[in-house]
Amino acid sequence: MSTTPYIVWFRLDLRLTDNPALSAASKAGASVIPLFIWDPGEEGKWPPGAASRWWLHQSLASLQAELARRGTPLVIRSGPALETLRSLVHESGAGAVYWNRRYEPALIARDQKVKEALQQDGMQVQSFNGALLREPWEIRNKTGNPFQVFTPFWKTCLAGPDPLPPLPAPATLRPPSSPLSSTPLAQLGLEPRIHWTATMRQTWMPGEVGAAAELKRFLSTAFTSYGDSRDRPDANGTSRLSPFLHFGEISPRQVFAAMKNHAESAGLPASEWRSSQFHTELGWREFAHHLLFHFPHTPDSPLRPEFQRFPWRSNPEWLKIWQRGMTGYPLVDAGMRQLWATGWMHNRVRMVVASFLVKNLLIPWQDGAAWFWDTLLDADLASNTLGWQWSAGCGADAAPFFRIFNPVLQGEKFDPQGDYIRKWVPELSRMPARWIHRPWEAPREILGPCKVTMGSTYPEPLVTLFSSRERALDAYQKLKTSKGP
DNA sequence: TTTTGAGTTGTTCGA
């Protein structure tokens, strides 16, 4: 064992269980100094948005409490990472810095610089994989290139050995001999000044404990009703693990292992649970990171270069109407309002609102991605980029451009009773299921008693589905026929 | 080496 303390630099791995950097440091160091550094400026164009900052605050509070319980207080500092690390090394006499990797392009570059500089200082520096089942550089197709199609990518991932079982939380953490100063969490200013987080507080319990509870809740349905109910925004059928996974309050290895155990104890054959729809969702998370790593320009630019020429039409007014959930299409509006109120939106509805923005309104997908980035609690650069490029048809293995969701049909199919609409668009709550997804077509004798006046209590549709669809297909046609750089 | 078939999440149209 070393005679110096080891710094564990916490980033998007805010947990004690299955934390490779923490486990390694607690074995090797004389003591462990858990550190969190707040410097959003180092995250390039993608510092955490308002919703993410709220979650981060709660999650840090939870980590702080867990570490305090073990007698090893979390050190919180703000400022440039390298400078902060160097001064903490100076104060504490630490001999090593360990962390778990991040995959955002700006942070890969930052971490590389930090690593080299600290090594030149004579520090031992080591990074670990705490966020993915497979590292992006491990997976290649037969020609040695990164995959751009999901199915062969995931098949290749699964062909390798199973991920190692999750690490237990270190049994004991030895605190440094003298206390180190720490910035009070509140001073980071992560929580919004205006108080709009009441619903989020009721909906979520950020932190490692909350993550474990959410996983436990979900497991009982993961192999039975998930396949049927995951598409139903009117039911609580999804895993809701995305924010916990993003902040690393639970690792994909833990989820993988829990699913495996649960399936085996239920006597489910491996072939069956490995092809279960939720298991595949873990694959999409991996695929998103794979793509971001190999194609680092994709948060801003389309993966398919010809889409640079696509005739998007920026429209700040329409964008605002979409953001506020006032498009006149109930499913779109319900989704956008759910997002605003809770920091989360059902996956099926995310696809519908994205399709509506980029296809029916022809607004650049980057505008939608930016809004999701600011408002989603689970905002994740890899997943957000994949999702929007998939929706816009300009990404890897993307939806064909002509696949344009019809929000009315999607509503009638996946929210047949209209319960999701009633919850998030209360001005339509009296509408019968027959008309709730198409109120502008409802006869007067229905609207009246339901206290709905189109254009007054609820907006008229912003565009007509038919003509906006034609316009999108026409724009796409032009893209195909125009040849250019 | 070349060819072939399949590929997360849909809609519309016409038979």
Next chain:
DNA sequence: GTCGAACAACTCAAA
């Protein structure tokens, strides 16, 4: 009402 075809283009792997 139901059903298949059309709606693109390209990646990837298997034949």
